[in-house]
Amino acid sequence: MAKVPRNFKLLEELEKGEKGLGDGTCSYGLSNGEDIYMSNWNGTIIGPAGTIHENRIYSLKLYCDENYPESPPIVHFISRINLPCVNQHTGKVEHSRLSCLAQWKSSNSLEDILLELRREMANPVNKKLPQPPEGSLF
């Protein structure tokens, strides 16, 4: 399979994010529209219904280094959240604790990460976890 160059992949993801081609539960885009390296991204996850996260919007920042998509991006939660895969001190999503990051494939996208995180929130094990007050930040 042909290796997609970093910028091509990120541009494609950017377009998808701006046009909202996903399922509408996650949103992502460049944090600085003039960033030609497309390294810093913002993401939001809309809390899944029927969980403690309902009616909450979680903000994240994602950093794609020059090895993306060969290596996974670094993902941080900005909104404080109580999830097993999230470092409770830094908000960093631990690679080892999230399957798609642990078994990263170059065909994976930023959206995949956000969706996986959302699934984690809705996971029966996690969905009743006590959460910090809305609006608090890491």
Add this chain to the structure above:
Amino acid sequence: MTTAMNSHTTSMFAPEMKGLHVIEFITNEQPYPAEKLIEKLQEFQASFQEEYEDFSVGSSKMHSSSHQFSVPFFGQQHDSRLFDGIESTAEDDLEAGDDNEVEALIKKNAVIKTAIEKIRKATEEQEKQLRDKEEELQELYETFAELEEELQVITHEQPHIMTKFERIRDKANTFNYLNIILFIMEDSNEQLINVKFRPSTGDGFDYRFDPGQLTVQQLKEKLALRTTIPANSMRLVYSGRVLKDEDMVDLYGVKEGHTIHVVRGADNRAAEQAANVPPSSTGQRSTNSATTNPFANFDQDLMRSMMNSPMIRHLLSNPEIVRSMVMQNPTMRQMIERNPEIGHIINDPSFIRQTMDMARNPELMREMMRNNDRALANLETIPGGFNHLRRMYHTLQEPLESAGRNNDQSSEAANRRLAEMLNVESPPEGRINVTPLPNPWAPRNNNNSSTSGNITSMFGGIPSFGIMGFQMPFPSPSSASRIANSTQGSTTPSTTQNSQTNETPNATSLTNAPGTTQNFSNINIPQNLSMSTDPEYSRRIQQVMQRFMTSSQFASRQQMPQSYYPTSLFGSPNPFFTNMSQSLGASQTTTSEPPETRFRAQLQTLEEMGFMDQAENIRALLAAGGDVNSAIEMLLRNLNSA
């Protein structure tokens, strides 16, 4: 007539009745046009004629009757009577024939009779209608003719109505052009984009708006009308960011076709949520954060591209349109009314064309500005040129600016502004004529006095003059106080000399700048400012004025309005003199300071030059109003005379 005859003959001689078609045709409810009926019947008559001939040849019995009836039918309308006759004779004649045949004939006869009646009625009806219509039309024609006549009478009697009408039409045209231009401007300025909105539940929808004109809060309010989510619990998420209520939408770089997620959040948590936005996002595109001012983003590029569009080009290539556009602006119009020169400029098609070219081409604009600056700089080096500049400033720049500001000139605020303006103006004066500026109230070591320098001092002083009188607590005595002081001087010959030397550049510069009087009148000082009531002052001022007026150069060349002459001087509300007296009064207050301290610097200069008699020096300086040059001249003259 042919109708009647044909029908009759049909009934008489053709039992099988080709004519039934005709009857069908004519008994139809619809009123047929008479010509059509006639045509149809003629056709039928022709075809029947043959049959009739065959029939009459074959049956001699019928011949006589047919002959008998064919005659009276021509030219006769009394159908019923005739038909009765027909029936009876037919019965008589056909006694020997088949009864059935006769009966059939009678029936058909009746049918034809009613048919004929119908036709007659229909044609009559039609004719009547036609006549009515014609009458109506005639009436309309008559009314029209009457109106036309009336109009002619009106336009003949009152031609101005016609011109008024034309003017109104022109105005309407102009208005249309303006609307087109405004429309284009608005259109190019308002950047509507189509954005998809995707609620977390339910179908998405498109909404068209201008992200530069709406805050997130306003957008939410608009969206609330289309969703079930109230604005205060609505969150908008775009590109991984929660949109903050107070931001303009375009801060987030939303583009055509992009999607904004609409999420229902917890009520009244909007503010808290807003804090969730990463700080890095706030700095982004801050340059883009457009204001609500519709012309804020109307940048030069856009202007240029607009100016290059063929339509605008065409519109603007017509100076008349441009002129009327300018005239539509009330402040501009006011300005033009006040300053006919500007009106001339605007009426000059080549100027307008040049302006348009400039607007189209920023390089050209820059070039023109540079030329302008250059011309101004050159002008300043010419003796008296500075006054031209000053005049230009007063007649053009100032009204232009004040028209732009749209303020009442006579208000005190306007005066303060004027003062401000003049203060702003003065540094360039000082910069341009650096060395020779004779500043009577500053220490001076320089004895050279160039013409331009003198002019600057005298006329640089004058406009500020009026303002100092009431604005500045410390009115630096300018040329006026110098003149006033010179009149105080005891030695008459030296004073006249002095005042002459003062007046010479003064008068020439005045004549160089015929607009100087305008300068004075441009300074709008409130008339209610109390004039000096001290008779001593009045006397002194009168002296000064007389000196001014009797100066032959001044009086003959200047062509002052009557009110400038001393006789009407103090009765006239001319602001110039009001100011003059004001500043004179003010200057008097400064003399309370001993001259030694006041003229310390000047005295020092004089001593350095070798004039050692301090009392004499002070007297000379007092007489010269602190002007070292004049003082030196005076001292030298005194020395010579001694």
